[in-house]
Amino acid sequence: MKVECNLEDVFGVMMSKLPRPGLLVTSIGLDGRPNVMTIGWGLVGTMWGERAFMIAIRPSRHTHKLIEEISDFTVNVPTNGMEETIAYCGKVSGRDYDKFKERKLAISDGKRVKSPIIEDCIAHFECKVLGKSRVLPEMLSDDMQKAFYSAGNFNTLYFGKLLSILKNK
Numbered sequence: 117m118k119v120e121c122n123l124e125d126v127f128g129v130m131m132s133k134l135p136r137p138g139l140l141v142t143s144i145g146l147d148g149r150p151n152v153m154t155i156g157w158g159l160v161g162t163m164w165g166e167r168a169f170m171i172a173i174r175p176s177r178h179t180h181k182l183i184e185e186i187s188d189f190t191v192n193v194p195t196n197g198m199e200e201t202i203a204y205c206g207k208v209s210g211r212d213y214d215k216f217k218e219r220k221l222a223i224s225d226g227k228r229v230k231s232p233i234i235e236d237c238i239a240h241f242e243c244k245v246l247g248k249s250r251v252l253p254e255m256l257s258d259d260m261q262k263a264f265y266s267a268g269n270f271n272t273l274y275f276g277k278l279l280s281i282l283k284n285k
């Protein structure tokens with residue numbers, strides 16, 4: 117059973133998964149098909165006066181398309197033992213596969229967002245996009261560009277207002 121909790125209750129366990137093994141972001145398209153992908157980059161803090169979770173999604177990801185359509189997402193904290201699932205969701209695209217089905221991941225409706233939460237995970241952040249920004253090459257050193265953007269594909273930074281934080285009872 118999932119219950120609402122404070123950020124402080126789950127912040128530590130969430131941060132322990134970054135940057136590796138990673139967290140699981142869900143989204144859903146206008147066609148009602150949900151998707152899940154792994155993230156290793158993310159920040160929690162305040163933005164525009166609201167508690168927010170910022171995720172950095174490259175435009176090539178299917179998730180990018182879905183967040184553009186629906187403007188919400190959830191961030192799910194996996195349990196120890198879900199490493200194979202995390203690696204799979206970080207390699208395969210929802211354009212080609214139903215990752216929930218392939219990895220036998222149960223989902224349930226988000227409480228305050230359209231994107232689902234992953235039942236098997238231990239904590240969940242439900243986020244509504246407040247605003248977004250783009251990583252710009254001219255704002256990065258040459259070293260950073262070489263290290264992370266040799267193929268372009270500059271991340272969109274989505275600032276998601278934290279509408280609800282859930283954990284296992």
Ligand SMILES: Cc1cc2nc3c(=O)[nH]c(=O)nc-3n(C[C@H](O)[C@H](O)[C@H](O)COP(=O)(O)O)c2cc1C
Binds near residue numbers: 178
């Ligand atoms: C550990 C790990 C962390 C990752 N972090 C990110 C990230 O923060 N942002 C991103 O755009 N892609 C990241 N990826 C890559 C995506 O998870 C991967 O491209 C995924 O297949 C995209 O799925 P989708 O096309 O269904 O959205 C990461 C992959 C792994 C394995």
